[in-house]
Amino acid sequence: MIFPGPSVDDTARVPGRGSGRGTTRTAAGLVAGGALAALLVALLGASIAARGTGELRIPGAGVTTVLRAAVLAALAVHLGELAGGRLARTGPARTGTPGAGSPRTAPEPRRWAVAASLVGAGASAGQILLLAQVSGLDLTTVYGTSDGRFLLVMANGFLLAAGCATLTRPALALAPLAAVIGAEAMRAHPEPYTPMLGVALTVVHLTAASLWTGGLLYVLRALWLRRADPAGSGDLLARYARHAARLLAALAATGTLSTLRRLPVDVVLTSAYGRVLITKLVLVAVVCVLALTARNRLRRGGDAVRPARAELAVLALVVLVSAVLTVVPDPHWLSTR
Numbered sequence: 001m002i003f004p005g006p007s008v009d010d011t012a013r014v015p016g017r018g019s020g021r022g023t024t025r026t027a028a029g030l031v032a033g034g035a036l037a038a039l040l041v042a043l044l045g046a047s048i049a050a051r052g053t054g055e056l057r058i059p060g061a062g063v064t065t066v067l068r069a070a071v072l073a074a075l076a077v078h079l080g081e082l083a084g085g086r087l088a089r090t091g092p093a094r095t096g097t098p099g100a101g102s103p104r105t106a107p108e109p110r111r112w113a114v115a116a117s118l119v120g121a122g123a124s125a126g127q128i129l130l131l132a133q134v135s136g137l138d139l140t141t142v143y144g145t146s147d148g149r150f151l152l153v154m155a156n157g158f159l160l161a162a163g164c165a166t167l168t169r170p171a172l173a174l175a176p177l178a179a180v181i182g183a184e185a186m187r188a189h190p191e192p193y194t195p196m197l198g199v200a201l202t203v204v205h206l207t208a209a210s211l212w213t214g215g216l217l218y219v220l221r222a223l224w225l226r227r228a229d230p231a232g233s234g235d236l237l238a239r240y241a242r243h244a245a246r247l248l249a250a251l252a253a254t255g256t257l258s259t260l261r262r263l264p265v266d267v268v269l270t271s272a273y274g275r276v277l278i279t280k281l282v283l284v285a286v287v288c289v290l291a292l293t294a295r296n297r298l299r300r301g302g303d304a305v306r307p308a309r310a311e312l313a314v315l316a317l318v319v320l321v322s323a324v325l326t327v328v329p330d331p332h333w334l335s336t337r
Helices: 008-013 017-049 061-090 113-135 139-143 146-165 170-188 195-225 230-262 272-300 305-325 332-336
Strands: none
Touching: 017 061, 017 272, 017 305, 061 113, 061 146, 061 170, 061 195, 061 230, 061 305, 113 139, 113 146, 113 170, 139 146, 146 170, 170 195, 195 230, 195 305, 230 272, 272 305
16 A cells, blocks of 8 residues: 655644654555555465355465466556546646746656556466466476466566556556456456456457556545645546546456456355355445545645545455456356256
C-alpha cells in the first residue's frame, strides 16, 4: 500500500517538527504493517481458502501468488502512469504560486514505470523458475509448455515496456503492455469451454482494473505535489473520477459475466474459488462506497483526498485477492464430481 502523503489540511494541523516526525513514523508503521499483512495473505490465502473443500493442494501456491501480485501491481503502476500523466496534462497546465511573478508548470510525480516493469519482468521470470521447480522439468522443457511460453512473452513484454519508458515517447510501451495483458489472460484463465470469450473478458477486466488502481495512485501522487493549488488539484481528481466511473462499469460487466461462466452456483461457498471471489466482491463494494464518498465531497468542495487514499488502500487489497483468485483451482470439478 502506498500513501502519497498528508493532505493540505493535515499539514496545516501539524504544529511543529516533533509532530511531523511522529506523523511520519506512524505512516511508516502503517505501511510496514500493511506490507507484512499483505505478504501473509499472499502466502497463506490460497491454502486457507481451500481448507475443508476437498480440493487438491496447489504446489507453490503462496510464492506463485506473491509473483502474480507483483505482475498485477507492475501493470497497474505502468498503465496508471501513462493514463494519469495524460489526465494531468490535459487540464490546466500551469499553476500560480503566491509571491511569484509568473505561473509555473505544474509539477509531475517521479516516474515509476521503468522500475515497475522491471519488477514485472522479474516476477514473470520467477514464475518460469518456480514452474520448472515444482514440475521437475528443465528450463528448456518448461519453455515448450503453454504456461512457459506465455510467461516468457510477459517477461519480454515488461522488458520492452521498461525500455520504451526510458525514451521520449513512453506511450510506445502500450504495445508490449498489451502483449503482457493478453498473455496473462491466456495463461491464468485456461478454459476448455469458449476459451476466447473468457480471454476477451479477462483482457478488458485486467486493463480496466490496472487503469483504475494505477491511475488513482498517480493522481494522488500528483495531488501531493500540487497541494499549494487546491483548485487545480480538485479539477484533476474530478477528471479522474469521471474516467473511473467508466472503468467501474467495465469491471462490473466483465466480472459478472466471468463469474457466471466460471463459478457453478452449487459450489459458491464450498470451493476456494467461490470463497476468494466473495472476499473480492466485498472489497470492491467497499471501494465503490469510498469512491462515491470522494465524488460527493468533490461536489461539495470538501476534502476528497482522504476517501481517495482509503480507496487506493482497498484497491491494493483487491489486487492481492485477485492474485489469489488466479492460483486456486477451477471450481467446476467440485460441481461435477
